Amino acid sequence: MRTTVVVQFGVPVDGIRMTELRSAHWYGGDDRNAYIHRAWMRRGLPGDALNGSKPQIAIANTASDLTPCNMHLNEVADAVKQGVWEAGGVPLNLPVVSLGETQVKPTAMLWRNMAAMAMEEMFRANPIDGLVLLGGCDKTIPALLMAAASVNLPAIVVPGGPMLTGHFRGAPLGCGTDVWRLSEEARAGVISNEEFIASEQSMIRSKGHCNTMGTASTMAVMAEALGMTIPGFAGTPAPDSRLLAMSHETGSLIVSMVAADRRPSGIMTKDAFINAIVAIAAVGGSTNSVVHLLAIAGRVGVTLTLDDFDAAGAGVPVLANLQPSGEFLMDDLYRAGGLLSLLSQVKDLLRPEPITVTGEPFVSYLTGQPVFDETVIRPRENPLMMDAGIAVLRGNLAPRGAIIKPSAATPALLSHTGPAVVFDSVEDMRTRIDDPELDVTAESVLVLRGCGPKGYPGMPEVGNMPIPRKLLEQGVRDMVRISDARMSGTAYGTVVLHTAPEAAAGGPLGLVRDGDLITLDVPNRRLHLDVTNEELATRTPGPATVSAFATPTRGWAKLYVDHVMQADLGADLDFLVGSSGDQVDRESH
Ligand code: FES
Numbered sequence: 371m372r373t374t375v376v377v378q379f380g381v382p383v384d385g386i387r388m389t390e391l392r393s394a395h396w397y398g399g400d401d402r403n404a405y406i407h408r409a410w411m412r413r414g415l416p417g418d419a420l421n422g423s424k425p426q427i428a429i430a431n432t433a434s435d436l437t438p439c440n441m442h443l444n445e446v447a448d449a450v451k452q453g454v455w456e457a458g459g460v461p462l463n464l465p466v467v468s469l470g471e472t473q474v475k476p477t478a479m480l481w482r483n484m485a486a487m488a489m490e491e492m493f494r495a496n497p498i499d500g501l502v503l504l505g506g507c508d509k510t511i512p513a514l515l516m517a518a519a520s521v522n523l524p525a526i527v528v529p530g531g532p533m534l535t536g537h538f539r540g541a542p543l544g545c546g547t548d549v550w551r552l553s554e555e556a557r558a559g560v561i562s563n564e565e566f567i568a569s570e571q572s573m574i575r576s577k578g579h580c581n582t583m584g585t586a587s588t589m590a591v592m593a594e595a596l597g598m599t600i601p602g603f604a605g606t607p608a609p610d611s612r613l614l615a616m617s618h619e620t621g622s623l624i625v626s627m628v629a630a631d632r633r634p635s636g637i638m639t640k641d642a643f644i645n646a647i648v649a650i651a652a653v654g655g656s657t658n659s660v661v662h663l664l665a666i667a668g669r670v671g672v673t674l675t676l677d678d679f680d681a682a683g684a685g686v687p688v689l690a691n692l693q694p695s696g697e698f699l700m701d702d703l704y705r706a707g708g709l710l711s712l713l714s715q716v717k718d719l720l721r722p723e724p725i726t727v728t729g730e731p732f733v734s735y736l737t738g739q740p741v742f743d744e745t746v747i748r749p750r751e752n753p754l755m756m757d758a759g760i761a762v763l764r765g766n767l768a769p770r771g772a773i774i775k776p777s778a779a780t781p782a783l784l785s786h787t788g789p790a791v792v793f794d795s796v797e798d799m800r801t802r803i804d805d806p807e808l809d810v811t812a813e814s815v816l817v818l819r820g821c822g823p824k825g826y827p828g829m830p831e832v833g834n835m836p837i838p839r840k841l842l843e844q845g846v847r848d849m850v851r852i853s854d855a856r857m858s859g860t861a862y863g864t865v866v867l868h869t870a871p872e873a874a875a876g877g878p879l880g881l882v883r884d885g886d887l888i889t890l891d892v893p894n895r896r897l898h899l900d901v902t903n904e905e906l907a908t909r910t911p912g913p914a915t916v917s918a919f920a921t922p923t924r925g926w927a928k929l930y931v932d933h934v935m936q937a938d939l940g941a942d943l944d945f946l947v948g949s950s951g952d953q954v955d956r957e958s959h
Contacts, residue, residue, distance in 0.1 A: 391425060391628070392523070392952060396497035398422035403959050407497065415460065425459040425499040425628040427621070430466045430489060430517075432510040437470035439507035439579035439586060442608055443530055449614040450502050450528065453621020459500070459628070461621065464492065469509040471585075479856065480828025482509040482516075483665075483934070483943050484926050489517035494952055498523060500628040502620055503598075506530025506579045506608075508859070511589040512662035515598065516942070519634050519669035521952050524627040526620050526727045527598045529590035531608035532700035533578030538569040544693035545573060545580035546860025550834070557804075558842035578608025581699045583692040585859030588655035591709060592663065595649035597637040597726035601735035604709050607701050623727060632729060635949070638670045641721035644682045645732060648719050651686035651759035652712060654695035654777045656859025657867055660760060661829075664940030668947040676762045676771045676938050680895070683759025688777050689715055689748045694862040695777040696754050698746045706746035711739040715750045763866060763897040766906075767878055767888065770870035770938045772852070772897055774890075780848040783864040784892040787900075788813040788850060789885045794912050795820040796832045796855075804839040812841055815850045815888045819879045819912065822854035822872025823934040823941045827927060829854075829868075834861040850890050852897070854879055854937070866890065866897060868937035873911065875936060880911035 390398075396407040397420045408420045418424065429450050433443035447463055454461035467485035469478045493501060501523050505511035511527060518525035536543045548569070556566040579586035590604035600620055606613045643663060650659045660679060667674035689712050691697050703712070713720070714736040726732050741747045748754050758777040764770075776784060791814045793799035799818055802808055810816075816835050823829045833855035837846055851865045854872035871877035878899060882888070887900035899906075922928040933943040 391422060391499050393426040393497040393499050394422035403957055406959055419460045425625050426497055427454045427459045427461050427500045427502060427624050428464040428493065428496065428498040429461055429502045429504060430464050430493070430514055431504045432466055432468040432506070432514070433504070434468035434470065436473055437468040437507050437510070438472070439470070440468060440505070440510060440530055442577040443504045443506065446504055446528060446530065446614065446617045449617035450504070450621040453618040454625060457622040457625035459625040462498070464496070466492065467513070469507065469513070471508040476826065477828040477830035478509045479830065479941070480927065480930060482513050483930065483946065485509065485513040486516035486520070487946060489513060490520040490950070493517060493521040493523060494950070494954055500624045501525040502624050503527045504530065505589070506586055508585040508589065508658065511593055512666065515593065515666045516669045519638060519666055520946070520949050522633050522635050522949050523952050524624060524631070524633055525598070526600070526624050526627065527593040528617050528620050529593060529599060529604050529606070531578050531606050531610065531613050532581045532587055533574060533608055534576040534701055535581055535699045536572045536575035538572040542699060543569065543573050544582040544699055544860065546584050546858055547582045547694040547862065549573070550861055554837065554842060554847070557836070557839055576609045580860060581701065582694055582860045583653055583655060583690060583700070584694070585656040585658040587700055588650055588653070588659050588859055589662065591649050591653050591655055592646050592659055594709060595646040595713070595732065596642050597724050597732050598634070599727065601726055601728070601732065602708060602710050605700055605704050607704055610704070627727060630729060632727065635670055637725055637727065638666065638672065639724055640672045640674070642724035643667055643672055643674050644678065645720045645724055647679055647682040647759070648686050648716060649713055651683035652688065652716050653690040653709070654688040654692060654754065654758060657760060657773055657775050657857055658859050660773055660868065661856070661937055661941050664938070665942040668940055668942055669949060671949060676773070679760050679773070680762040684761065685757055686716060686719060686759050687750060687753030688755040688758040689750065689753050691746050691748055691754050694860055702743070702746045706743035707739060707741045710735055711741045712747045714739040761892050761895060763892070763895050765897040765899070767852070767882070767897045767899040768869045769878070770936060772866050772869040774864070774866050774892060776892055778862040779864040783848060783850055783890070785890070786815070786850050787887055787889040788815040790815050790817045790882050790888050792817045792882050792884050792912065793819070796830070799835055803836055806840055808838055809884070810838050810841065812844070812846045812849060815852060815890070817879065817882050817888070818851070818853035818855060819873035822874055823936065824931055825854065825872050825874030827931050827934070829856050829937065829941055831856050831858040831861070833857040833867045834863050834865050852888065864890070870936040870938045872936065876911070878906065881906050881909045883909070
């Protein structure tokens with residue numbers, strides 16, 4: 371048993387007893403192995419840094435020049451380091467696999483599980499007592515949380531923060547959302563292609579991730595509502611000096627978390643996941659949160675199902691008037707009071723027990739949080755939308771479920787029956803969608819298959835198919851679209867996603883033919899293909915995939931296709947479900 375002085379949430383606390391540190395198994399003792407572990411690590415560290423009494427804190431850092439949303443995280447890591455040193459720990463920068471949503475092909479989602487697996491193994495393999503998880507761009511926070519849950523070492527997330535709002539010709543630009551909007555306007559001839567391209571240099575105004583309530587912002591909300599950040603951190607803009615101040619505090623807090631042995635499994639309980647679902651519904655968050663929450667829950671041993679999303683989220687009002695559901699952007703949310711102010715208004719919908727990384731209940735931070743702009747954070751009695759959340763649909767077209775985000779949909783299309791127009795792959799869709807001869811009307815239901823976890827592979831964000839050009843020119847801006855794909859968190863429309871099982875796994879989506887009537891009935895949570903079982907039994911599935919990449923013979927893609935689970939289980943690999951803990955039994959020397 372060793373004793374050290376640590377700092378708790380920025381306040382020095384004397385006499386917290388540090389139980390024998392995990393890292394002491396590397397650095398403690400006087401044998402040859404301890405000699406080797408210490409000697410190679412000294413390199414200017416203070417003499418007592420490796421005597422087995424100071425918590426070794428890894429700063430899992432997704433900074434990368436190829437992940438533009440996370441490029442600033444080295445500066446953030448420096449602030450974390452200062453806090454760790456002050457609290458009596460030893461900070462260690464640990465670069466981990468990073469995923470730039472806009473850059474990596476064929477889709478960042480293919481690599482989420484790989485990143486999580488690599489992180490988990492490095493967390494376990496190294497002499498580490500606690501983790502600070504630096505993320506931002508879409509997949510980085512979920513991958514970090516999946517890894518931290520699997521190794522179950524004390525951990526805190528630092529969300530890298532959204533960028534400031536850029537403007538084009540006097541109007542604010544929402545990252546992603548306005549790309550979709552402007553590109554559709556260019557395709558419809560409302561603006562020229564030159565005007566569309568001219569907006570490019572205004573889109574990204576500063577460091578940070580997308581400034582809409584897209585997936586990255588949603589993941590920060592998720593992490594905070596799960597209890598895995600310092601309360602009040604999520605949504606702090608990347609260039610804001612308070613981001614560095616809270617990062618500094620995080621460095622101090624993780625040292626006391628090690629002393630308190632406060633681990634993810636004690637924070638991310640079932641009720642904490644319910645709180646995350648409620649919080650994401652209240653901000654109108656991304657549909658991608660479903661697969662990520664399911665995967666994280668699987669890693670920490672919590673039984674979470676699609677039905678939990680509908681049950682916990684359906685009665686929650688959307689209070690954040692943010693794109694893509696609403697009008698404003700992330701720095702407006704921060705100016706209006708931030709996430710805690712918003713969640714204060716739905717405190718009664720949150721479970722009271724779950725604690726945060728501070729050891730205090732999350733809901734204890736939801737008092738005395740005024741709202742400064744009710745046009746951004748709408749009052750409970752005047753929400754942006756009632757009963758939003760994420761609706762889970764079932765029926766003969768989605769036996770294991772599909773999802774839709776009603777707040778991003780056209781209300782009149784939430785109950786709709788129309789004839790199917792089927793595309794067998796994203797390439798097929800892109801080839802034919804603007805064909806003047808395509809037999810499609812505003813009442814049609816666009817169906818896209820071959821884009822699920824196995825079929826693509828990797829479940830890309832292509833579910834928000836473009837509206838056929840000839841309909842755009844008629845003024846049509848939304849249609850019912852159904853796929854086994856995902857959708858960008860910045861996108862919008864009446865888009866049914868994550869249909870399970872996917873076509874490539876034998877799901878009925880593979881049996882749909884052009885002209886089949888499909889009924890979307892969101893109020894009754896139904897997705898129905900109006901074809902008899904007898905007729906379906908005679909049909910041969912359409913091609914599940916047209917991509918050679920979808921039948922890989924080696925590398926990560928082969929491992930992924932052989933083991934990835936369906937969307938209703940979070941699209942994690944089957945052998946990564948559950949926690950392996952932090953134990954390493956054998957010596958390397
Ligand atoms: Fe990184 Fe949007 S592309 S958060």
